[in-house]
Amino acid sequence: MSRRLVGTTCVAAIVAAATVLGVPAAAAGQEARTAWGEPDLQGIWTTETAVPLQRPARFAGQTEFTEEERAELDRERSALLAQDPRDERGSEQDVGGAYNRAIFFTHKQTGTRTSLIVDPPDGRIPPVTAEVQARRQAFREYQLALLQPTDVCRNGLGGCAGGQYGPVSPRRNEPPPSYPTGSFNRSDNPEDRGLGERCMSARLPDFGGIAGYFLQIVQSPQTVSIFYDTGQGQGWQRVIPITDRPHLPSHIRQWWGDSRGRWEGDTLVVDVTNFSAKTDYQGSRENLHLVERWTRLDSGTLEYVVTMDDPTTWTRPWTVQLELSLQSNEANRIYKEPRCHEGNYGMPALLAGARAEEREFAAGEGPDPATLCTAGCGSAFDANRDPLR
Numbered sequence: 356m357s358r359r360l361v362g363t364t365c366v367a368a369i370v371a372a373a374t375v376l377g378v379p380a381a382a383a384g385q386e387a388r389t390a391w392g393e394p395d396l397q398g399i400w401t402t403e404t405a406v407p408l409q410r411p412a413r414f415a416g417q418t419e420f421t422e423e424e425r426a427e428l429d430r431e432r433s434a435l436l437a438q439d440p441r442d443e444r445g446s447e448q449d450v451g452g453a454y455n456r457a458i459f460f461t462h463k464q465t466g467t468r469t470s471l472i473v474d475p476p477d478g479r480i481p482p483v484t485a486e487v488q489a490r491r492q493a494f495r496e497y498q499l500a501l502l503q504p505t506d507v508c509r510n511g512l513g514g515c516a517g518g519q520y521g522p523v524s525p526r527r528n529e530p531p532p533s534y535p536t537g538s539f540n541r542s543d544n545p546e547d548r549g550l551g552e553r554c555m556s557a558r559l560p561d562f563g564g565i566a567g568y569f570l571q572i573v574q575s576p577q578t579v580s581i582f583y584d585t586g587q588g589q590g591w592q593r594v595i596p597i598t599d600r601p602h603l604p605s606h607i608r609q610w611w612g613d614s615r616g617r618w619e620g621d622t623l624v625v626d627v628t629n630f631s632a633k634t635d636y637q638g639s640r641e642n643l644h645l646v647e648r649w650t651r652l653d654s655g656t657l658e659y660v661v662t663m664d665d666p667t668t669w670t671r672p673w674t675v676q677l678e679l680s681l682q683s684n685e686a687n688r689i690y691k692e693p694r695c696h697e698g699n700y701g702m703p704a705l706l707a708g709a710r711a712e713e714r715e716f717a718a719g720e721g722p723d724p725a726t727l728c729t730a731g732c733g734s735a736f737d738a739n740r741d742p743l744r
Contacts, residue, residue, distance in 0.1 A: 389574055393618060394650075395574070396657060399571050401680060401682060402463070402563050404463055405432075411743065418470075420465065420466075420468075425466075428743065432462055432742065465743065471675045480637060484666075484669070490638075501527060501539055531546075537549045543709075548702065554702075556589050559612060560661050569583075578595060579597065580593070593611060594614075596614070598616070608632065609630070611627075612627040623647075624646065625649070630642075643665050645663060654681070661674065
């Protein structure tokens, strides 16, 4: 597959993996085995093209793009790099959206497939249950209640002159209806800022998104270790025991679940349960169940297939398939130290800034911080969207 990038590589990938170069030489069809005889999955891997998780509505019924469609999508996506959208100068939204997409986002060429989802056949995530719909609605209503838009922000999202809202929501001191994975228009504690700002957005399953990602796999006879270099410094280390031991007791919950691996022929099969209720993947929380299948197809290709199942979240299981390409171990380095907000200094600074705004208000020197927009405000940057997203 082609290795040309439509745009620049994201900061995390630059720091983590330097320059992506050629696959180490190997004879075509050569079977890679470890010293102890298992299929060798080791190395640095990445996706080389951009494939959306779900099939865009405009390509319904298509499993693959035509060459003409890929070329047009690449033109559309390349144009995003030249845009530097701005909100009203001097507004809070303008400052909040000052995030240069050309530098901080990866833009790879469009892949051949119209979706990573291979089942259901429509390439879409199955409908969620009424329980999940109700939870999402309650969470969204809580977020919007904290905004309390004025006439200039009457749509509740975006276009807010000066970034100021009012009056203060009577629900401001209420706890959220469920554990918050997204931000609120409040900075009373770290949980108000959502998982991304807390450097906790690394998740399982992880398909890399349109931006792509890097994996580094290391094996031993009893374990398979995977480092996920995802997001902007929110990488994480995963250790999968190869064992027939049962999962942890159901009352023990973990952020990335409890993995149990086994070999079925040349495929590593990993069963994952025991997720924490504080995680949220497409609406699924503690009842998420994953079955992953890792298969080395040839000297330079690793296939990853995973089925997501949670009857309390989706009306049926669904499956994703993607191919990862081997990168040069000599030309690339993965630094296995999650780094975010320059050592997590960002969160204390954010909370300290909120306390400073409160002191200024108390002294009559500034607006009520509760009437300012700090989450869900929208910006011109939000409209600058990749057509594959």
